[in-house]
Amino acid sequence: MASLKAMMRDNLVMSNICQRPTRALVSIAGIALGVLLVVLNTGLVHGIMSDRMRREQSLGAELLFWRSSSSNLSPSSVLSLHVRYAELLRQIPGVRLVSPVARYVQSGSSGIGIEQIDGIEFDTYAAISGLRIVEGRVFQNDDEVIVDELKAEKSQARVGSEIQVFGRKMKVVGIYRPESGARIKMSLQAMQRAQGAPDKCTFIMIKCEDPEQQLEVQQRINAALPHNTVQLTREIATGFERSIPGLAGFVNAVLALSTVVSTLVILLAMYTTITERTREIGILKSLGASKSYIIGVIEKEALIISSIGVVVGLVASVVAGWGIERSTILKLEFRWLWVVVATLIGLAAGLIGALYPAVRAANQDPVKALAYE
Amino acid sequence: MEPILKTENLTMTYRVGKVDVPALRGVNLSVAPGEFVAIMGPSGCGKSTLLHILGGLLKPTSGRVIVDGEDLTAVSDAARTEIRRRKIGFVFQRFNLFPTLTAEGNLRLAEHIHGNNRRQTDAETRREVLKLLRLENKMRHKPLELSGGEQQRVAIARAVINRPAIILADEPTGNLDSENSALVLQMLAELNKQFRQTIVMITHNPEAAAVTERIIEMRDGRIIES
Numbered sequence: 001m002a003s004l005k006a007m008m009r010d011n012l013v014m015s016n017i018c019q020r021p022t023r024a025l026v027s028i029a030g031i032a033l034g035v036l037l038v039v040l041n042t043g044l045v046h047g048i049m050s051d052r053m054r055r056e057q058s059l060g061a062e063l064l065f066w067r068s069s070s071s072n073l074s075p076s077s078v079l080s081l082h083v084r085y086a087e088l089l090r091q092i093p094g095v096r097l098v099s100p101v102a103r104y105v106q107s108g109s110s111g112i113g114i115e116q117i118d119g120i121e122f123d124t125y126a127a128i129s130g131l132r133i134v135e136g137r138v139f140q141n142d143d144e145v146i147v148d149e150l151k152a153e154k155s156q157a158r159v160g161s162e163i164q165v166f167g168r169k170m171k172v173v174g175i176y177r178p179e180s181g182a183r184i185k186m187s188l189q190a191m192q193r194a195q196g197a198p199d200k201c202t203f204i205m206i207k208c209e210d211p212e213q214q215l216e217v218q219q220r221i222n223a224a225l226p227h228n229t230v231q232l233t234r235e236i237a238t239g240f241e242r243s244i245p246g247l248a249g250f251v252n253a254v255l256a257l258s259t260v261v262s263t264l265v266i267l268l269a270m271y272t273t274i275t276e277r278t279r280e281i282g283i284l285k286s287l288g289a290s291k292s293y294i295i296g297v298i299e300k301e302a303l304i305i306s307s308i309g310v311v312v313g314l315v316a317s318v319v320a321g322w323g324i325e326r327s328t329i330l331k332l333e334f335r336w337l338w339v340v341v342a343t344l345i346g347l348a349a350g351l352i353g354a355l356y357p358a359v360r361a362a363n364q365d366p367v368k369a370l371a372y373e
Numbered sequence: 374m375e376p377i378l379k380t381e382n383l384t385m386t387y388r389v390g391k392v393d394v395p396a397l398r399g400v401n402l403s404v405a406p407g408e409f410v411a412i413m414g415p416s417g418c419g420k421s422t423l424l425h426i427l428g429g430l431l432k433p434t435s436g437r438v439i440v441d442g443e444d445l446t447a448v449s450d451a452a453r454t455e456i457r458r459r460k461i462g463f464v465f466q467r468f469n470l471f472p473t474l475t476a477e478g479n480l481r482l483a484e485h486i487h488g489n490n491r492r493q494t495d496a497e498t499r500r501e502v503l504k505l506l507r508l509e510n511k512m513r514h515k516p517l518e519l520s521g522g523e524q525q526r527v528a529i530a531r532a533v534i535n536r537p538a539i540i541l542a543d544e545p546t547g548n549l550d551s552e553n554s555a556l557v558l559q560m561l562a563e564l565n566k567q568f569r570q571t572i573v574m575i576t577h578n579p580e581a582a583a584v585t586e587r588i589i590e591m592r593d594g595r596i597i598e599s
Contacts, residue, residue: 011474011478012471012473012474012478012482015471015473015474015478016473018473019472019473279469280471282469283469283470283471284486285430285454286428286430286457286463286465286469287458287463287482287483287486287487287531288454288455288457288458288459288461288486288487289454289458289486290451290454290455290458291451291454293486366430367425367430367431370430370465370469
C-alpha cells in the first residue's frame, strides 16, 4: 500500500490521473459505456437467439413444414399456410402426428425485444411436444391464453391475471411446462380470427413414426408437396442467426457506436487536459523529453484510464445482465469473443482518442508552452 | 581551454504580424568550463531569447551555438532535444516544478527522462546534491507544501541531478524574498565550486550578479560588456 501511494505521488502519469479525478472518472465512464454497449447488446442478441433456438428445438417435432416464401423463424407475423396441408401431411407414410401453429410477433412486454405468441391446437401440439398444464386449465375462449412457467414468474402472469396480446387484454387461464416455441399460447382458431386469416397457419409441426427415419419422411414430403419447405428441427441451429434480418447490421452498428463514443470521450478528455497542462509540456521539453516520450506519457495515461474503463464496463455488463435476467424473461449469453472485442475496442478507442492531443502536445513550441498562463 | 559554451554571430529575429523584430543582433559569447556567469541587461534586451537559444529551446535566425563541442544550430529538432537532455539543465524564475509530483517525483522524472527509462544518477551524487541544497527532509513534499525558496532549491536539484555540462538559470531569484534569494545564490555558488558546474544566469539583480565570476551586459540584442 505504501509503495502504491508512493507511485501515485512520484509517477507523472498516475499523479496526473489522481490530480483530476472527475475528468478521469468521466473518461472511465465513457470507455465503460462503450464496453457495456458491446457486451450487453451482443449478449442480449445471442441470449435471445439461443433461447428461441432452444425452445424451437424443444417442440418435439422432427420436421417443420412451411411455405417456401416464409420462415417460421423470422420475426414476422405471417399466416400464409392453409391448415389443409396438415391433413395432407398426416397421410404421408412415416408421419405419426401433425400440428398446425400460427405465430404472431409483437414487441416485448418489458419494452425490450420481441415476444412471440403461438396459436395452437392444444391436443395435437401437446401430443408432439409433451406440453402439459401444471396450473389452471387450457384456453377455451378467444380471450384466453396459457403461458409457460418462466413467463408466469417473470411477468407476474399468474392464473387469473391479464396480459396484453394484439394490443388488448387477454386472461391467463393456465400455466404449462416444458418451454417450447412461444411462451404465450392461445387457440389456433382464436389467433386466426384475430388476424383475419381463417384456416391459415404459419407452419406445421411433424412428428415421425420413427425419428430415425426423418430424412426419408422429409424426402417423401418434398416429393408429395413440392415448392414448400421442410426443415429438420435439429438443423434449426445452423443459420438461425442469419435468418434474422438486419442482425449483423445491428451488431456492427453497436460496435461502431461504442467505438465512436469511447474515442470521442477520451479525445475530449485528453484534449482538455493537454490544454490545461501546456506549461507542464513545456517543462518536459525543457528537461529534454523527446516527442515520443511526451506522446508516451499521454498515451500511458489514456491506456490506464481505458483499462480501468474496460474492467468497469465488463463488471457493469455482468451486473446489468444479471438485473435484466432477474427482472425480465430475456436471456443473456456472454461470449468470450465479444468480451475480447469489447476490450480491444475500449483500449484502442483510448489510444486512438489520445493520439491527436498527444501529438499536438509533442509538437508544441517549448518557449510558448513555458510562457503559458 | 576550449569553451564549453560558445556562440558565433548569433542573430534572432521575431516576426510580429508583418514586422520583423530583432531580438539578437550578432551575439558572440564564450563560457569556459566551470565558469559562473551572469547576463544582465534591461527588459527586452534579448537575455531570455539568448538563454532559450543556448538551451536549444529556440533555433536562431543565423549564427552558431556550440555546447560542449556540439553545434546546436546544425542539427535536427530531435537531436537538439537530445543534446539538451544530456548537457543542459534549466532553472526558471517560476520554479516550473510539476505540481502533482513530490520533490522526489520531480527529481525522478528528470532522471527518467535523462536516462531513457533507466535511473542513472548514482546514489552518492544524489546524496551530495540533496545535502548541499538542504533538501533531505523535503523530498516527500509536493511543491505547494514548500516555500518559494525550497521550491527553487528543488528546481536546482532537478537541474543538476543528471550532472549536465551547463546550468542555464533564468532569473532564479526573481520570485524570492531577499533571504531566500541569498540562500539560492549561495547554493548555486557552492554547486559551481563543489562540482565545478558551469552556470549561466540571467538576472536583473546586481547583488545576484555579484556572486558570479563574470558579468555580461546586454543591450538592444548585443553584448556591450563582457
